Amino acid sequence: MSDLEQSIATWRKQMLAAGIKAPVPLDELEIHLREEMERRLKSGLDEQSAFESAARQFGPAQTITAEFKKAAGLLNWLGENRQTRINRTFALVWLVLFTKGLMGIVVSLAGLPPNFKFHWAADFIPVFAALVMLCGIAASLLLFGGWLKVLRVIRDQLRVVGRFWHGIGSFDFQRHLPLPDAFAKNSKADFG
Amino acid sequence: MLRKELVAASAEPLILSLLAKGESYGYAIIQEVKERSGGKLNWTDGMLYPVLHRMEHRGLIKARWGESETGRKRKYYALKKDGKTAMAKHHEHWMLVHSVLAGLKKEQYV
Numbered sequence: 001m002s003d004l005e006q007s008i009a010t011w012r013k014q015m016l017a018a019g020i021k022a023p024v025p026l027d028e029l030e031i032h033l034r035e036e037m038e039r040r041l042k043s044g045l046d047e048q049s050a051f052e053s054a055a056r057q058f059g060p061a062q063t064i065t066a067e068f069k070k071a072a073g074l075l076n077w078l079g080e081n082r083q084t085r086i087n088r089t090f091a092l093v094w095l096v097l098f099t100k101g102l103m104g105i106v107v108s109l110a111g112l113p114p115n116f117k118f119h120w121a122a123d124f125i126p127v128f129a130a131l132v133m134l135c136g137i138a139a140s141l142l143l144f145g146g147w148l149k150v151l152r153v154i155r156d157q158l159r160v161v162g163r164f165w166h167g168i169g170s171f172d173f174q175r176h177l178p179l180p181d182a183f184a185k186n187s188k189a190d191f192g
Numbered sequence: 193m194l195r196k197e198l199v200a201a202s203a204e205p206l207i208l209s210l211l212a213k214g215e216s217y218g219y220a221i222i223q224e225v226k227e228r229s230g231g232k233l234n235w236t237d238g239m240l241y242p243v244l245h246r247m248e249h250r251g252l253i254k255a256r257w258g259e260s261e262t263g264r265k266r267k268y269y270a271l272k273k274d275g276k277t278a279m280a281k282h283h284e285h286w287m288l289v290h291s292v293l294a295g296l297k298k299e300q301y302v
Contacts, residue, residue, distance in 0.1 A: 025241050028218065028267050032237060034221045035264075059236035065244030 004047045006182065007031070011055055018061030033058060090132060091158075097129035194232060194245035203235070203243050204252075208275055215270035218244060240300060243270055252278050 012022075012030060023178050033054055041051035058064075210221055218240050225233050247253045252275035256267050271279070 025245060029241060031265060032219050036237065057237050059238040067239060111239040
């Protein structure tokens with residue numbers, strides 16, 4: 001690995017350590033850093049100076065992380081206008097109900113002892129979730145009118161659910177729930 | 193050099209107005225703002241992205257991953273309908289401030 005690539009790798013590590021999430025937005029930040037470095041290289045700076053000045057221009061990692069945290073606040077997530085907020089609230093409610101229902105069905109089918117089974121009513125929760133989703137669509141229609149909006153509401157709600165799952169998938173468990181060293185060593189041994 | 197608070201307050205309306213011309217990406221947005229302001233609006237590069245992500249969460253803009261002419265991966269941002277509405281509001285507010293200041297200057301109070 002060249003010195004420049006080594007410097008970029010160290011910069012990425014510093015950003016990760018400060019709490020910037022990977023791959024998004026860290027990849028986006030690195031692409032920006034590389035473009036700025038290229039511009040500085042073209043203006044006649046050597047590689048190391050181009051990297052250092054571009055990284056300085058980027059600002060401190062802690063400040064950027066703090067700004068990203070503000071951006072991820074619930075009110076920002078809920079959206080700018082009333083329709084978006086309604087769609088996202090209903091999407092969240094039906095996602096929670098649907099997940100709970102599916103878990104109930106899976107656990108019931110897995111044949112676990114009765115004590116471990118979810119309540120029988122859990123099997124019907126997907127139906128409630130579907131009803132909640134329909135209510136969300138109906139509420140949006142009543143408030144904003146126009147049957148064509150049904151498709152937009154469904155699309156928005158599915159998109160919210162997709163993003164929510166993606167968020168769970170990219171959750172950094174090791175950073176937020178760090179394992180004790182001994183456990184980490186044993187895990188490594190178990191998995192070769 | 194402009195005050196930090198003014199730079200921060202102007203970020204959203206400027207981004208919305210630049211994206212109204214067509215989709216763009218972070219680096220190009222910063223360069224265009226720098227160029228148009230004659231280097232006086234010099235954002236700290238890393239601070240642009242939390243603003244872009246916040247605007248995306250709020251449904252003002254949308255993002256997609258694409259490629260540059262040289263094949264480099266890039267995240268492109270585009271204005272959404274809510275963003276157009278927000279931009280119109282921003283313009284109205286900034287024009288109001290501008291007209292009050294301009295009026296006072298004309299009367300030589302500023």
